[in-house]
Each structure stands twice: as C-alpha cells, then as structure tokens.
Amino acid sequence: MRAISSHLMAERFVSIVGPGGIGKTTLAISVGHQLTTELADQVHFIDLGSLSDPHLVAGTIGSALGFVVDDRDPIPGLLAALRDIRVLLVLDSCERVIEAASALAETIFEEAPQVCILATSRETLRVRGEHIHWIAPLEFPPEGVHMSAREALAYTAVQLFAERVAASQLRFMLNDVDAPVAAEICRRLDGIPLAIELAAGRVDAYGIHDVARLLDHKFELWRGRRTALPRHQTLTATLDWSYDLLSELEQTILRRLSVFVGPFTIEAAFAIAAGDDLDDSQVVESIASLVAKSLLTGNTRLAIPLYRLLDTTRGYVQAKLAKSGDASLVARRHAVYHLALFERIGAKLPGSRKSDNASDSNLIRSMTGAEATI
Template sequence: MGTRDTGTRERAHGLPTERTSFVGRRRKIAQIRRMLSAAPVVTLTGPGGVGKTRLASRAAAALGGAFPDGVWMVDLAALRSRDLLAPAIVEALGVRDHTARPPLEVLTGHLADKRLLMILDNCEHMVDECAVVARTLLRTAPELRIIATSRQSLRVAGERLLDVPPLALPSGARPPAGLLARSDAPRLFAERAEAAAPGFAVTEANGDAVVEICRRLDGIPLAIELAAAQLRTLSLDQLLAQLEDRFALLPAPGASPAHHRTLRALIGWSHGLCTGEERLLWSRMSVFAGNLDLEAAEAVCGGDGIARHDVVDLLSSLVDKSILISEHDGETVRYRILETIRDYGRQRLEESGQAAVLRRRHRDHYRRLASETRARISSPEQVSWLARLGADHANLRLALEYCHTEPGQTRAGLAMAADLMYHWVNGVYLGEGRAWLERGLAAETEPSDVRVRALWTDAVLAIIQADLPSAEAVLRECGTLAVEREDPMALAYVALGEGLLALSREDPVAAIPLLDDAVRRFRAVDDPVGVVEALIRLCVAHRSTGEHALAISIGKESLAVCDRHGLGWHKAYTLAVLGVAVCERGDAGHAAALVAEAVRFNRALRDQRGVGLDLEILAWIATTQGRLRRAARLYGILRTLWARIGDPPPSGYLHSAAHGEQSRSLARHAMGEPAFQEELERGAELDYDAALAYALEEEPDDSGSPDGPDRLPPLTVRETQIARLVAQGLSNKEIGKSLMIAQRTAEGHVEHILHKLGLDSRTQVAVWVSKHDPARG
C-alpha cells in the first residue's frame, strides 16, 4: 500500500550521515568539481581503504547546490546478483514505481528531465554492468552526472579518472607539533586517537612517533583508523613497536601493490589483537549484507564457540576497535562492517570450513523473520515489523539468492517471497518482489500450498502494477488449485483479487459481490487483515455506485476492525476512503478531518504513497468547499511529491482519478490561470515538512484568499476551524467528533476563542465569524 521513506524534499540528498570528521582532500574535491563541469562521469580509483567512498560523498555534498534534484549514494557492495543492479539504483533513489516496467526503463523515465548527481559506490565486482547502466542513463538524461568509485575504470564515453592517493605525510623534517595538523595523515590519526583515548593530543614529545606510525601505514585512512583505535589498550610507543614488528615481516614488493600489502598487513595485525571469540565473530559477520541488528548477530553468529549472551559484548568490543560501525536507527542499534574488513573476515571464514554452515544459518534467520512478519501482520506491531523488513532488505535479498543458488532450496525461496507480500507492497520493491515470485514459480511447478500462496501474492502485486492480464491468468490458476486443495484462505484471496480486478476495470457493480464473498471468507478463517483489505475496497465500490450511506457504514466497520486489532497502517487507508464517501454525501468538514488523520498516520509511518493519495483527496475536498487557493497549493505540493517518488498508483484505488482532474479544472477555471499557477508554484516550492504542515492546517495560511483563509486573526488555525463549527451551530461534543479531538479539548478551544475575542456567548462567536470570514460572506 505504501512507501517508507522521506518526502518530496525532506531529504535534499541520499547521502549517508557522516559519523566521524572528514580530513583533508580539499584539492581533490575541487578537482572533482572541475571534472564534473566538463564530463558526465568521474570515476575515483584506488586501493581499498584509501577513502574513495568518503571522498565521493563529501564532494557530492559540496556540489549539492548545483543539483536541484538531489545527490544520491548507491552502495553496490552488498549486491551479489548482477540482475539486481538496476533495482538497487531504483531503491536508492527512492523511486516509487507501480508499473510492470523493467527497472532500467523506470530509471530512464525518472531521470530524463532531472539534474541529479548519483554516486555508484563499490563498482569493482560489476564494472561491466555498471558501465551498461551508466551509458543507458546518460543517453536519456543529459543533466545526470555520475561519480563512481572502483578499483578500475568503467570505460564509459566521456569518463574522467581521478586516482585517490593515500593522505599526505610531512615531507622532510618533522614540523613542530602545532603544525602537524596541516598534514592530513597525522591529523586523521590525532582525531581518531582522541576518540579512542580521550585527552590524547599530538605534542613535541610524541610527534615523531605519530608521524612514524602514519608513514608505516602509508597514509592509508582505513589503516590509520584501525591503528588509532588500538590506543584504547596500547600506549603510543607500544603501538609503534608492534607495527614495527608486524611490518618487518611484510613480503618483498612483488605483484601486490605496496598500499595493498600495507593495508592487508594492518588488518591482519588488528585481527591478531582480537580475542579468539572476537575473531570468530568478525569472520561470521562477513556473511551479512549491508547492516544487521543484535538479534540477527545472535541468531547467526552465536553458538559453536560464541555464547549467545556474549554476542552483544563482542559487538561492542569490535566497535571499539573500529572493526564494526554502530548506527542508530530510531531505537535500534545496527552494525555495519566496511567492505575491505568484511573481505578479510570472509577469507578467514572460508579457511575455517564453516562458510556453508554460516550462510545456511543466515538464510534460515531471514526466512524466519519473513515468516514471523507475515504472522504478525494482523497485530498492533505490524508497522514496526514492516519497518524491520525495510531495514533488512539487503539481507532478505541475499537469503533469497541463496535459495535460488543452493540445490533443493527453491521451494523455501518461493515460500519466503510469498511471506514478504506486505514488504513488496509497502516499499519500492513491487517489481523485485514479482521477479522473485516468478523465478520461484517457474522453478517450483508442482501443485502445493506454497505455490498457491505465491500465486495469490503475485496476483496482488500485478494488480497494483496495473498488469491486469497477468493478474487474471495467475488468479485463474490460483483459483483452480485452491478449489482442488479445498484451501479456504486461498479462496478468500482469490475472491479479493477478482474484486480488485473488477475495480481496476472500473466495474464496481461486478466488484461488490466478489468483495462481499471475500469478507465472508476472511471472517471464516479469522483473518482481520484480509477482512479490512476487502472492506476498504467494498467501501470504494459502494461509493462508486452512489450508495454513500452503505459505503460509510462499511468504512466505519473497517475502522472498528482496525482499532480492535491495532492495524494502524490499514486504518490510515480506511480513513481516506471513508473521507471520500463522507464528502460526497455532503459533509466536507468531517471528510477533511478524517483524511487529515490519515495523513498524520501515513506521515508517522513514512508512507509517501499513502500521503500522496491522501493529499489528492484533501485537494478535491478543498475544491468542493470552495477553498480554491488551498486546492491549487495542494496540487502544487502533489506535483513535487509525485515527481520525487514516481507517478501515483492507477486510478480507482482510493477515489477516481476523474475527481482530481475535475477538481483541478474547476479551480483553474474559477481562479483564472495566473492566480492558479501562482498558488500551484507556492505549493511546489514547499519542503516536505512545511507541505504537510500546510495540508494539515498546522500553520497559518498567508494567501488572504476570498475562498476562505485557513486562519482568522487573532485566532490560530485550529481556533478558526472551531469558530466556524460554532457558527454552524455544532455543540462541543459534535465539534470534537468532527475534528477527531476530545470534547474537553473542544471546550478548552471555545473558552480561548471567547477570551481572545472578548465575547460572552457562542451566539456572539457566530456573529463575529459572519462578519470576519470571507468564506461566509
């Protein structure tokens, strides 16, 4: 139903947060700026650990103002399948596509008119594929610029190469301690050393040792950071002595470049300083893609030498030693390992003979996560479980790939893809979800419960993508198997799917009996999510046939089920469809309050598509209220939103697209083109937070419009809403119900209004509103 990212301009970029200071490279950043002014692609080359990713990210951040459509990082390190390159870019750019188009076609369409900077990070393991994608995108997107990081060139026309060297070291005699900060490598060491050993500073006494350490490490940033982290347990002199011992054993120069030998030796030294359990955890962590949480580390890495209850302390120790990076995601801590360090751990795991066992454990953990989320989708925790899947997408993808590359595991992969139905629907992954399902369905052709579940999941995704012929064919097979196997749950989903197909074909009369049947079947198998899914569409269908009282009754029934089971995500969609029915029945004020509550839900859930659909309805309601300037500004907000996340879903989902077109035309005609365009542009220029504050009437409206300003000074926006309802003769209880607030809250607002206006009665408020509200003139 939705998406989980930030909004139209809430993120000016898609760059990772910098958690440590950035040292040096000013000239390189200037070089990148000059190169991008003349070339479409700049590839940063150099050995692992030299800082290509940080340099690319910092340069992109510095260039952000030149790219109005943002700067975006696409991390390719976790990708194992070349087929997933284009979907990974779609995901990183936050493009929401609801069609069955191939991902590369989606990208070319999205980027065609964008002035955007994209970083393709860690290209070395799929250089050829990156080159193909880059060439394709640059042909259709003339304003696109790409920074790639790789150990080799992409060989793309117009590409400029920039070698990233190690950090600068002092030349000649060691400068005074106060001037060492001008030399990048000692400065980096000093900053990271101070983090490891608070109070550390470069002095005249230790300056020579600092410079010698940096020289031993060839100025490689990752090596310097790993060494500095050891100052938690070693003195500076001890650190230098251990490095001297270690590096004396380096092999003579040969085929391996010096910087590569230095970094590998340093990582090996850091590995040797770890305890046996820490080394074991390091190697086992290499089976993960992207990042992971504590539960995953315990489930996959615990046992056979690591007590499960010790994992959290071992993770903390590896963070202290700069082997892992900890990142806070809301209330959850997640752990990430740099690719160069991961590679070292992966080699140690292979040497141990335990790689196959750990990869199976990894798959099993994420298969359980998918299965448990599907089971919890009917619980009050549905939102948090779906958010967890979003955070773990790279590992879910890796687990699915395991299922399709290990003999005898394709059925498990098909079951997992089916269990992830709401993950595919809730994110940017519709196309990827269908690809996994259809790959599994092609491999597992024998009738089974798993095949039936996968078929109905595939049908739902196809309907959302408006691929109705495919959906119809898949539902037909699913229905046949469901009847043969006497599967009541499958039959319920087939009825729902057929109802959705009828709605998508704009045939609500045909949809109603199918959806009624689906409701009955879902109740029989005690599936509240299925019940709500069917009730939402049934509300849409009855509204479309003009049966507004029945539609409203069904919408309220859906709200009751949502409240009873804690289904916040589904409640937001119920509120939206109910709002449409209530408005069409003539109560625009109540309708707007219902849809505003849906916006608040979807804003909290970070569901951009849901927010967009809600704003479409709010704009239409504003037009029916005669608040034309508000409608025009909302359409401006929507223009920016849909441009950012992709086109809105097919019509008929919450309310007819005809509503929107008629609403736009009416506002444009009534206001006149210049005034309409002015408000449209004002809405389009709002950032995400300001846009939603405006939509929710949390901020004053400065339009001064004759169609009813959002605020009547000296009242606030909320007080203005309540004063208007008082003027309509509503009681405090009715006001509370209309605005979805407590009766006592409404009473408090009325008292404030009386005090502010110096009035004594509600009748006087009504008179005041009639004199000061242009909308009532």
C-alpha cells in the first residue's frame, strides 16, 4: 500500500493487476483512504465492473464526481471539468470494459495534468503513462514439508486462513495436528486471498480436514460476506467473471490446457490445444493473452519457458472441458504426447545415449507426479 501510494503520487497513473480474488479492490480502496488527506478528500471510487456497455464509462465517471456532462458525448465535458482540479480516480474492475476504460484513462492522464489514476484490472491497460503493479499471491508452505503450527504461521497465506477461522470460532488456535492440513489448503488454493477466506469460512461447519477434502470442484459450497460484490461472494462467481470475458477461442484453448496438472511448455500446448480446428499461431497468441489476463502463469526466465494454470482455475475449467465434448480428445492427445516424450527420452538414457535435449529434460524435472505417471 505504501509503495503504490508513493508510486502514484510520483507517476500519477498506476494499475494494480492480478487474478480474480487476489485483493486488487481491497488494496485500491486502502490506497485511496491513505491519500485522502493529501488530496483534500478528492478521492473517488468508480466501479466499472457493473457496466456492460463501454459507452457508459465516461458518463459513469462524470456522475461519480458530480459533474453534469452531455450523455450523447460526455468525454469533452468530463475532460474540461477535470483539467484544472487535483483528484484521484480509482477505476475498479477495468477488465469488464477494457477498451473504453483504457482509452479514456490515457486521455485523462494526458489532458488533465493534476489528475491521478489508480486502476484495477485482471489485465494491463496497455496505454501511455501506465505503471503496472502486479499483485502476487500470499506465500504458502512448500509441498512435502511437514511443519508445526508455528512454522506454518510464518507464511502469510496460513496467517490469513487462521485469522479468518478465528473470526468465526473465537477459541480457535491453529495446532500442530491441523497445521499440515491448513498448509495444504492454502497451497491448493494458490495463496489467493479470496479463495482462502471462503474456505476458512466453512471450517466452522465442516472442520479443517473436511474442508480440505471438499476443495475439488465444490466452489459453490463456499460463500463469502453478504455485503461483498456478487463476483466475490463465491469462487465460482469470481471465475465466471474472468471466463466469460474471454473470446471463444481463448475459452477453447484454456479448457484444453486444463488437462495439465503441473507446468507445461509451448510445445506441449501445441500438442494438446492445436489440431484440425486450431493452428499453432492461434495457440501462441491465446497463451500470451491468457497470461496477460491472469488466467495462466508463465515463467519466461527459464531457458525453456513453462506455463501453468492455478489449481483453482484448473478445477473450474476442467468442469467446462467435461461439458464441451472435447474431454476424450484432449485426454488422448495428452497421453499420446507424453508417451512420445518418454519414448524420446528413454531412447537416450543409459543403455542407449544420455539425453542432451534441454527441453525434454527440463520438462521432465518440472512435472508433477500426477503427470509423470501418464
């Protein structure tokens, strides 16, 4: 919050970007509160997530500031009103109307020199003046490490989980028996704050061990605060929000990529997602877009870049895949690809010749146990 506030005052235009449920809105509101004194209470929160018509963006901002603008062409009047005032505009959930919000934010930044803009979005606005602050998930314990409650609580994801459970169970304290289960829950929820809060809210009904067992595809069982925005009341609603904003091509490729339990290379993505109906260039373009929209994570610092779906996203999209009619085809492609990969590497192991293929070796090392048994 301090870093974003400082950056915003220096650069005037900051976008908070990250996947659904990561805490972008909460963080933006906190930054706005912190800057109210410095900006003489001229901080305005505008929820663009409720809009479906991009033509309403400028009028919505004008109404939030109390300006009278021409409904037929509100932008000139909005710019005229903003040109000589110092104000912070918090534009929340820009992804819903990304093209209109991006264009208007750039215009305001360039033509109203005293206006600061703090945007939240699941993808970057990609306009002049924008400085991006990516929100990372909370830290969670590594897999395969048995730890005490004290050790688990050193991780921020477990801290949040324990805090939220204690809010509904006043006498709750994380103990050494439950600590590994709490760590597993936080790990399987990828450190996403909203998902952790929703799961913690069900511990009073099911207990920690049953909550862990209910993680697979039981998203509708977890309901959040009644006062939360509809898209934040269940994990399904949050994922619906992101999925529905994708193009049909992006939805198809995301569904097909959900067959990967762990990391995968672009080569693997071609083998599973491309085919008679899609070519490699469409897969490349869609993967880049899905990374930008926070639905895939990519580690491009490796010699062979690896991509993966967050486990929560993967569980949700796999249900979509099952209903699409593609499930059998995708499962077969997945099995054929890995069979060919293992045969290729096996031919180069002792008794033949050691593998010198960096792509093959890196992929094998990165695989989860579930994929390696295919």
